[in-house]
Amino acid sequence: MKMANLAINHINKSFGNLTVLKDIDIAIEDGEFLVLVGPSGCGKSTLLSIIAGLDDHTSGSITIDGKSVQGLEPKERDIAMVFQSYALYPAMTVEQNIGFSLEMSKMPKPERLERVGKVADLLQIRHLLKRRPGQLSGGQRQRVAMGRALVREPKIFLFDEPLSNLDAKLRVEMRTEIKKLHQRLGATIVYVTHDQIEAMTMATRIAVMKDGILQQFGTPEDIYDRPANVFVATFMGSPPMNLLPAVIVDGSQGLSIQGADAMLPVPFSAVTRAPQGKKVLLGIRPEWLSLASTSTYQPTLDLYVEVVEPTGPDIFVALRLGEREIMGRLPTGSRTRVGEKARFAVDLSKAVLFDAETGIAI
Amino acid sequence: MSLSKRLGKIMPAIVLSPSLAVVTLCVYGFMAYTALLSFTDSKMFARFDFVGWRQYGRLFESPRWIIAIENMAIFGTLYIVCATCLGLFIAILIDQRIRFEGVFRAVFLYPMALSFVVTGVIWQWLLNPGLGLEHMMRELGWTSFTFQWLIEPNRAIYTIVIAGVWQVTGFVMALFLAGLRGVDTEILRAARIDGAPIHKVYTRIxxxxxxxxxxxxxxxxxxxxxxxxxxxxxxxxxxxxxxTELPSTFMYSMTFTRNELAVGAASATVMLVTLASIIIPYLYSELRHEPTT
Structure with a gap:
């Protein structure tokens, strides 16, 4: 399998006064799985179209395998794309659909059929080759769309929300399957989604976007544990990260939680970086809270348990601290009762601080 | 309560029955009557002396009917082929996200709003050597220009094709345009990625x-x-x-001017059967299964 690195260099795109993409700068290595994630309208699909060469950009450049693809037609960029609606050709059989790009590049028929057959075996759709798209289920169409991309053996695969039209169960299955495919082929992939779980589970690199601006680019662990700003912190993860307004006190050593009579030390990551009196937001993911045992030496908060939601593997608990609501995630079997006050330990080695005014991580 | 309920039940039947009766009598009744007449030896007036298939035999021995059928073949083929190709071509051009699309659509659709008689008269003037195209070209200085299809027996049928195509093309265009608008734009993007040149995108996809x-x-x-x-x-x-005799004009002159009512009825029946053999399979396939996409 061919591979290639991809660099998106300071891409801007605007229509008149409307800026769609602003100075997007991302680079990935051979064989990486880049997920572009963000709410709808954030420009992620536009960026994908620009990489594909289907849309123009205003300034900046795209390089694939070290070479600029400026002005090249999509077919000359050695890429393949899977579309949200699958975009299968309705009047062609599955076999013709998959083989169409090879036919267009004038590959002789025997060789073409062999390649199509190989891909069909890989995706387990050989029995569907003579059918037309109208006779296939959603999951089968999805496989055909992937087959059409795989058969070209491109340098880079582009996926535009390919799973959003599938039902929940199939979506999880296909997620695993695409990830397996990525591991097996070692291909470079750019994948667009609005689903943060898809992003976390599949990516080796995530780019979080909002309003045409790149918010953070990093590994899934970076994004999840060390979000660059409040938007990333709350967009990634479900339930989202808890944000508690606080003020730095005690010579930059302590946090006074606003709206509650509670104090915590400053998280390790922000020690010495936050001046006395600064207004901040303390970010705590639900699973960074745990029921405190008597031997706990972590700092604790006394929280009032309002709602308990068992999900099977975990229990979500809605907690109250003064006027603030906090979500916690506890392992099944934790002893909590609605209406009681319990002592929770906070993992300050993970907790993060954000500047309350700019929303940027400290 | 029960009266109004019963009235409510039979009201649709009451409202529909006059038109149903008229249609049954005036359309299907007279169709059957015409078919019946074609098996008699009626001349000027209807008579019911049955002669079997003899009128059909006479019909197909008549050179004028053969000309009408040949003309029908020429006219029908050219009319369908030209109008379809031209309509599709215009629809593809209009589908290129052009400006003033609404104006162009209306311009091309407008001939359909005219009756056939108006279309016929317009083209009669346009094609008349003394009045129309030929006259205009000669006025402009091309004195040797001749265009006399309208008065040449071998060419006159093509003038009917021209006028007919002119009238129906806009409508065909509208139908194709609706179809083109139904094609998913992502399919076109996929075709670009697959490296299909524009003519292949149209012919293959x-x-x-x-x-x-x-x-x-x-x-x-x-x-x-x-x-x-x-x-x-x-x-x-x-x-x-x-x-330029067509089956329909043949039928008219046999029935109403040449006192051959039974032959006219036979030709009308032949036309009916031809039409039915085109439309019934179409209706059958349309009503049987929904189109799959």
């Missing part, structure tokens, strides 16, 4: 996807072609001589 539109267009054109009558009457009156 888009036009095959328009199959249902083609079927509709064909059926509409075919039945318009077979029943076209007023166009010929207004444009050439079947002439010069009988060179």
């Amino acid at each position: 888009i036009i095959p996807a328009l199959r249902p539109a083609f079927l509709t267009v064909f059926v509409i054109e075919a039945h318009l072609a077979i029943k076209s009558y007023d166009l010929v009457v207004a444009l050439t009156k079947g002439g010069p001589g009988v060179s």
